[in-house]
Every structure is written in structure tokens, then in C-alpha cells.
Amino acid sequence: HFVTSSGGVQEFTESLAGLKRRKREWVIPPIYFPENHRGPFPNEMVQIKSSHAKETKMIFSITGEGADKPPVGLFTINKTTGWLSVTKPLDRETKDKYVLQAHSIAADGEVKEGPMEIILCVIDQNDNMPIFTQNPFLGSVPEASLKEFEFMTVTATDGDDPETDNADIRYSIISQDPPQPDPHMFAINSITGGIRVNSDGLDREVRYTLLIKAADLAGNGLVSTGTAVITVTDSNDHAPQFEKTMYTTSVPENKVGAVVVKLPVTDGDEPQSPAWIAKFRIISGNNGGFFAINTGPNKQEGIITTVKVLQSLIVPFANPLQTSTATVIVNVQDVNEAPVFDPEEQIISKPEDLEVGTELTVYTATDPDTARVQIVTYRVSSEDPAGWVSVDRDTGLIRVKSSMDRESPFVKDGKYKVLILAVDDVPATGTGTLVIELEDVNDNAPVIEEREITVCNKDPVTVLVSVTDKDGPSFAAPFTVELQGESRIHWTARMNESSKFFFLENIVLLNIGEYSVVLRVFDSGLHFQDNTIRASVHDCAGEELQYMNNYFLAFTVVYFTFFLMMHFPLCTPLYMSKCSQTPLLLNIFYIQLFKVSLVAERGTIEHPQFFKINILIYLLKRKLYIFIKYILIVKFHSSNFYKTTPTSPRERV
Numbered sequence: 001h002f003v004t005s006s007g008g009v010q011e012f013t014e015s016l017a018g019l020k021r022r023k024r025e026w027v028i029p030p031i032y033f034p035e036n037h038r039g040p041f042p043n044e045m046v047q048i049k050s051s052h053a054k055e056t057k058m059i060f061s062i063t064g065e066g067a068d069k070p071p072v073g074l075f076t077i078n079k080t081t082g083w084l085s086v087t088k089p090l091d092r093e094t095k096d097k098y099v100l101q102a103h104s105i106a107a108d109g110e111v112k113e114g115p116m117e118i119i120l121c122v123i124d125q126n127d128n129m130p131i132f133t134q135n136p137f138l139g140s141v142p143e144a145s146l147k148e149f150e151f152m153t154v155t156a157t158d159g160d161d162p163e164t165d166n167a168d169i170r171y172s173i174i175s176q177d178p179p180q181p182d183p184h185m186f187a188i189n190s191i192t193g194g195i196r197v198n199s200d201g202l203d204r205e206v207r208y209t210l211l212i213k214a215a216d217l218a219g220n221g222l223v224s225t226g227t228a229v230i231t232v233t234d235s236n237d238h239a240p241q242f243e244k245t246m247y248t249t250s251v252p253e254n255k256v257g258a259v260v261v262k263l264p265v266t267d268g269d270e271p272q273s274p275a276w277i278a279k280f281r282i283i284s285g286n287n288g289g290f291f292a293i294n295t296g297p298n299k300q301e302g303i304i305t306t307v308k309v310l311q312s313l314i315v316p317f318a319n320p321l322q323t324s325t326a327t328v329i330v331n332v333q334d335v336n337e338a339p340v341f342d343p344e345e346q347i348i349s350k351p352e353d354l355e356v357g358t359e360l361t362v363y364t365a366t367d368p369d370t371a372r373v374q375i376v377t378y379r380v381s382s383e384d385p386a387g388w389v390s391v392d393r394d395t396g397l398i399r400v401k402s403s404m405d406r407e408s409p410f411v412k413d414g415k416y417k418v419l420i421l422a423v424d425d426v427p428a429t430g431t432g433t434l435v436i437e438l439e440d441v442n443d444n445a446p447v448i449e450e451r452e453i454t455v456c457n458k459d460p461v462t463v464l465v466s467v468t469d470k471d472g473p474s475f476a477a478p479f480t481v482e483l484q485g486e487s488r489i490h491w492t493a494r495m496n497e498s499s500k501f502f503f504l505e506n507i508v509l510l511n512i513g514e515y516s517v518v519l520r521v522f523d524s525g526l527h528f529q530d531n532t533i534r535a536s537v538h539d540c541a542g543e544e545l546q547y548m549n550n551y552f553l554a555f556t557v558v559y560f561t562f563f564l565m566m567h568f569p570l571c572t573p574l575y576m577s578k579c580s581q582t583p584l585l586l587n588i589f590y591i592q593l594f595k596v597s598l599v600a601e602r603g604t605i606e607h608p609q610f611f612k613i614n615i616l617i618y619l620l621k622r623k624l625y626i627f628i629k630y631i632l633i634v635k636f637h638s639s640n641f642y643k644t645t646p647t648s649p650r651e652r653v
Contacts, residue, residue, distance in 0.1 A: 030119040035092040036127055042076060042085035045120075049082055050104045050113055057107040058082075062118075064100040075100060075120070084118070092122040093159050126166040128159035129222035130214040136227040137212075141197060143204040144235035150196040154188070154228055156214040170219030174211040186210060186230070190219070195228060204234045204270060236275035238268030240300075247328045251306060254337050254368075260291065260304040261328055267300065278302065283325075304328060339365035339376045339422035341432030349437040352406040357399055360389065364396040365422035365430050374424040381431070383419035386410040389434070391420060398434065406438040407470040414438055414472075442475035445529030446521040453533060455506060456540035462505045464496075465533070469523050476523055484518040484530060491517055491535075510537045 031046050050058045060082040066074035075098070077084050084102075098120040104113040132154065139152030160166035171193045176183055185208065187198040195210070208230040215223045242265055249261045269275040280293045280302035290308045295301070341363065348361050367374050378396045380389060386408060390401040398420070410416060415437055422430045449466045469476035481493050481502045490510060495502045504517070515535040522528040 030121045034123040035090045042087045044083045061103045065098045090122045124161035130156040132156045132226035140231045142235045143202045150194045154193040168218045177209045204232045234270035234273045240265040240267040240278045263302040337368045338428035339430040341365040345433040347435040352438040360398045381419040440472040444470040448531040454536045458541040462503045480522045482520045487517045
């Protein structure tokens with residue numbers, strides 16, 4: 001606990017053992033010491049005393065910022081007298097406050113006081129002059145600005161205590177260059193630094209330089225100077241003037257984007273400035289919106305162009321600015337225009353099975369050249385890929401020329417497009433598009449896709465057969481199927497859940513051979529067609545034949561490779577005894593079949609049942625042993641298992 005006594009002395013109060021801690025401790029007021037003190041050093045600031053000093057000798061010490069922490073040694077204390085001293089000048093701008101802890105202990109160690117917090121505040125002195133935030137300051141003001149118009153601000157900062165007058169800055173103008181036409185053309189707000197116009201007569205040809213003073217202590221302290229460079233900018237005080245007030249020109253009709261006339265102007269404002277660049281608009285005579293005016297590349301001319309198709313007439317209109325106008329009379333020259341179809345694209349819907357000669361529609365065009373007497377004729381362009389329509393030369397009546405088919409490759413998304421031409425006397429040609437939406441009719445019977453199948457005669461596997469119909473969804477699935485004639489005795493056929501496929505299976509033991517299975521397939525509209533499937537029956541069971549078919553391509557590849565190798569001196573059946581031993585032949589045969597199966601399945605693992613002995617027996621029965629022999633020969637060469645021809649008598653032994 002601490003108290004403060006008069007005379008710059010800090011006293012420790014009694015803090016005896018056994019006493020309860022008080023709810024509040026004494027608050028020690030800060031110690032104030034000025035910055036930039038001239039010494040001598042060390043300079044005593046305050047004395048620390050203990051209330052036990054009358055009873056025993058006390059020893060004092062300090063800790064904290066400036067004592068045992070950086071900056072170490074800035075403050076010291078006499079351990080016997082308790083005088084706290086500073087060892088060198090303080091700088092408030094470096095650090096404005098220090099917090100120390102004072103400690104007191106009896107020399108015999110029996111009495112020990114708790115630490116006392118000492119706050120040392122550095123008193124500010126006016127040792128920093130104002131500094132401008134930039135130098136020079138750049139600003140601009142329009143030449144037509146009125147008095148009191150504020151257009152820029154200068155600012156300065158001061159490193160001293162902002163709560164004191166040491167950092168209270170005031171601004172003033174020292175001089176103006178040039179001083180004409182008035183030495184006080186500008187004024188400055190002494191507190192904010194805002195510069196404003198103070199007199200009339202600014203000239204855009206002149207640039208002004210002001211010398212500005214910033215002083216602290218509310219204008220009575222330290223001083224610094226800066227400059228403000230002010231550019232007087234051009235004001236839009238000159239209106240552009242047309243070089244001529246009347247223009248007469250001609251432009252062809254029906255030509256969009258044509259340049260009608262160029263209107264040069266002059267302007268007294270500063271060249272290339274925003275005030276000098278001319279902008280144009282049409283104020284009358286353009287009720288139909290036929291014309292547009294834009295500023296030309298040199299920024300001093302207006303260019304009038306056509307934006308709509310013009311008819312042959314005289315169009316007067318004016319193109320003014322606030323103080324300058326010009327009148328342009330445009331004579332539109334008549335040119336021949338092509339006939340125009342209305343609409344440009346005509347859409348009709350017709351059944352696809354219309355008879356040849358049936359009338360589809362009348363599609364005509366009009367000639368916009370009403371002042372001319374011309375005859376419009378019609379014809380079909382080359383863009384009638386299927387040649388399905390014809391058009392009457394004089395009336396534009398369109399008929400069916402040949403049978404149409406919605407399933408034709410020329411029909412896209414059920415639509416067939418024809419380009420019709422309309423030609424006047426000059427001639428000029430207009431085009432129109434006739435879109436025929438073909439309505440589907442049930443004119444296609446269902447078709448079975450798989451026309452050949454291969455099955456075993458024992459434990460046959462069901463074959464999945466697909467059905468398609470060229471007609472649209474309304475006349476296609478669901479399909480139904482019926483076996484015809486003797487096919488009913490040997491086979492069964494049933495549709496799957498989607499009614500787009502059916503399962504075909506032989507139900508009796510058939511002899512090996514070829515059979516014709518006749519099926520009648522109906523679409524949803526009961527339009528049917530008889531389809532014949534050629535069934536090849538082999539002596540096998542279950543899926544064995546299916547596995548064999550999966551690898552037939554692989555054997556074909558090897559067979560072809562054998563004929564290529566006949567052109568080289570490789571092992572042949574005559575030299576089999578010199579190539580390898582029988583066990584090795586069997587191993588190579590197994591490996592080669594494994595590799596061929598990888599090729600046949602395009603990278604997938606071979607089916608394990610491929611190596612069933614009954615499949616190999618079946619191959620031999622079908623006289624396919626020649627494939628196995630060729631496989632062995634190819635493998636010998638590719639794996640280098642065959643022996644090379646001896647080159648010395650010793651090697652031949």
C-alpha cells in the first residue's frame with residue numbers, strides 16, 4: 001500500500017503480517033518530468049521512503065521499463081536514500097510514459113514491503129516543427145470558377161503531443177507567383193488548409209505557384225513551408241460553330257450505313273480538352289429515325305449516316321448545338337429492291353404420305369418498289385435436297401413433287417426445309433424458307449436386327465433379339481412377336497419387359513445344321529412384317545459355343561499371321577522335331593491361348609471356361625487343329641524358344 005507525501009517523496013505504508021488485505025489500494029499519482037532536460041545527470045526526480053525507515057534501515061530498488069528492462073539504466077535509485085534519478089534526457093516522441101516498480105526491504109531481512117507502481121509521464125515540449133504531407137501539392141481549378149470555390153487542400157503533421165498547442169497547426173499563404181492579375185487570387189482556410197478562389201479573372205494559360213506556411217502553437221510556434229502548384233483548366237465557355245449553315249446531299253435508297261454528309265465545326269476552347277471535343281445530335285427532321293449522327297475521328301466534325309432503309313423522297317432535318325445549327329437536305333436515290341417474303345420463314349404441318357400433286361400452301365412475296373411496275377416470279381432453289389416440292393412460277397402455289405418420307409435423312413427433327421426464290425424484272429432475288437413439319441404415319445413395319453444366330457443343340461442358351469421401327473414413338477414400341485409355320489414347333493419367342501427385345505430359344509433337340517426361324521413382329525399400331533432369322537445349330541451344350549465365338553476373332557488373327565511368316569525361314573511342321581520338347585510345346589500353347597484371349601477381349605481377363613477340354617475337343621472335331629499348330633509356330637518365333645541352326649561341327653553333335 002502506498003501514499004504520496006509533499007516534497008516529491010513517495011512513502012511505503014505499513015504492511016504488517018496478519019492484517020487483512022484492503023478492498024482498495026492507494027492510487028499513486030504519476031510523476032511528470034519534462035523531455036529534453038539539460039541536466040546535469042543523473043538528475044533526481046523523486047524520493048521513495050518507507051514508514052519503517054524509523055525502526056530499521058531499508059534498502060530500495062526498482063524494476064521495469066528503463067530500469068532492468070530496455071532501455072536498461074535510464075532510471076536508477078539510490079538504495080539507501082531512495083532517490084529516483086534519470087540518467088539522460090527523455091524524448092516524448094520516442095516514449096511518452098514509463099511504468100516502474102519500487103521495492104523496499106529491511107537490511108536485516110525481517111521487514112519486506114510489497115512493490116509500489118510508479119508511473120513516469122514525459123512532459124511534451126515544442127521540439128517538432130510541422131511537416132507537409134507532400135511537397136509540392138498539385139491542384140487544378142476551372143477558369144470560370146466563382147469566388148469562394150474551394151478546389152484543393154494542403155495538410156501538414158506535427159510530431160508533438162496532439163493534445164497540446166505544440167501540435168496545433170495554422171496555415172497561411174506567403175506569396176503567389178505570378179502575382180497578376182491579383183496578388184490575392186487565392187485564399188486558404190487557416191485551420192483545414194483548404195485553398196479557394198478569392199478573386200475573378202483566372203486565365204487557363206496561367207499556372208500559379210503558392211508558397212504556404214504551416215506554424216504550430218496555433219500559428220505562433222515552429223514554422224515550415226511548402227508549395228502548391230495550381231493549374232487553371234479550360235472551361236467550356238466557347239460553343240462550336242458550323243463552317244456552313246446549309247448542306248444538300250444525295251444518298252441511295254435501301255442502303256444502311258451510308259455516309260450522308262460530314263459537318264465540320266470550330267471551337268475556341270483548348271484543343272483536345274473535353275470542352276473542345278464536339279458532340280452532335282439531331283434535333284428535328286428525323287421523326288422516322290432514318291439517320292444517326294456521330295462525332296468523327298478528329299473530334300471536330302459530325303458524320304450523318306443512314307440507319308434504316310430509305311425510300312425515294314426528300315428529307316430535311318437540322319443538326320444544331322446550343323448556339324450553332326446547320327440544315328441538311330437529303331435526296332434519296334431510288335434503287336431496285338428484291339421482293340420480300342412475308343413471313344421470311346413459313347411453317348406448315350402435313351402428313352408424310354401425301355400423294356404427288358397435293359397442294360401444300362401458297363407462299364408469295366411483295367416488291368417494295370411500288371413506283372415501278374414489275375412482275376415477280378417464283379422457283380425452288382437448289383436447297384431442296386430431296387426434290388419433294390415444286391412451285392408455280394406465277395402464283396407461288398407449292399405442291400408435292402415426289403413422295404415425302406419423315407424417316408428420310410433429309411428430315412431433321414421431323415422438319416424438312418426448302419428455300420423458295422422470288423425474282424423481279426431487273427432481276428433482284430428475294431428468298432423465303434418453307435418449313436414442312438411432317439406428321440408421322442405408320443408406314444414402316446418393325447424389323448429384327450439380328451438376322452443370324454448360333455446356338456448349341458443341348459441346354460441351349462436364350463438369345464436376346466432386338467426390334468427396331470423407323471417410325472416415331474407413336475407407331476413403334478411396344479412390339480409383339482409371333483412364330484410362324486414350323487418354327488412354332490422348335491422354338492419359343494417372348495418379349496421382354498420393355499417390349500423392345502424378345503428372347504428366342506430352341507425347345508427341342510435339333511440336329512446340327514442351318515434352320516430358318518420365321519417371326520411376325522407387330523408394332524403398336526399392329527403394322528407387321530415377317531422376318532427370318534438364320535439359326536446355326538452346333539453340337540455343344542450351354543454357353544460353350546458362345547465362348548468359342550468370343551475367341552474366333554483371335555484365331556483368325558493368328559491364322560493370318562501364319563501366312564505372313566511363311567515368307568521367312570522360320571520353324572515349319574517339317575522341323576518340329578528340332579524346335580522344342582513336347583512339354584514345352586504344351587506350355588507355350590497354354591500361354592499363347594492366354595495372350596490371344598486378351599487380344600480378343602480387348603484387354604479383359606479371359607473366361608476361365610475357355611480352357612475346358614471339351615472346347616478343345618470341339619475345335620478338333622470341327623477340324624480347327626490347324627489353328628493350334630499355327631499358334632505353336634508363331635509362339636516359337638515370338639518367344640525365341642526354337643533352337644538356332646548350329647554353325648560349327650561341335651555344336652551339331
